[in-house]
Amino acid sequence: xxxxxxxxxxxxxxxxxxxxxxxxxxxxxxxxxxxxxxxxxxxxxxxxxxxxxxxxxxxxxxxxxxxxxxxxxxxxxxxxxxxxxxxxx
Numbered sequence: 001x002x003x004x005x006x007x008x009x010x011x012x013x014x015x016x017x018x019x020x021x022x023x024x025x026x027x028x029x030x031x032x033x034x035x036x037x038x039x040x041x042x043x044x045x046x047x048x049x050x051x052x053x054x055x056x057x058x059x060x061x062x063x064x065x066x067x068x069x070x071x072x073x074x075x076x077x078x079x080x081x082x083x084x085x086x087x088x089x
Contacts, residue, residue, distance in 0.1 A: 005029050011038070 005027040011018065018026055018038060026038040064074060 005034070008035065 004024060006014075006029070008028055008030045011026065011028045022038070022040050025040070027034045028036045028038060069077075
């Protein structure tokens with residue numbers, strides 16, 4: 001994975017973009033001298049990730065139909081899952 005350099009003013013001005021969209025390390029410079037690096041914690045989703053997610057959604061829909069869950073029951077499962085996730089934080 002290759003990095004690229006940006007000046008500190010540009011980095012500060014476009015910080016949200018770098019935080020949310022960058023998948024490459026960024027060398028931050030000041031007057032041409034590297035003063036730090038921003039290394040993204042996660043890469044952007046790839047097309048393979050999207051395909052895998054779509055397949056997972058299809059399988060989940062199949063399972064729900066096969067089990068005959070109603071929308072109300074699915075909502076209850078979703079609430080339970082969200083409660084479980086909050087309790088883990």
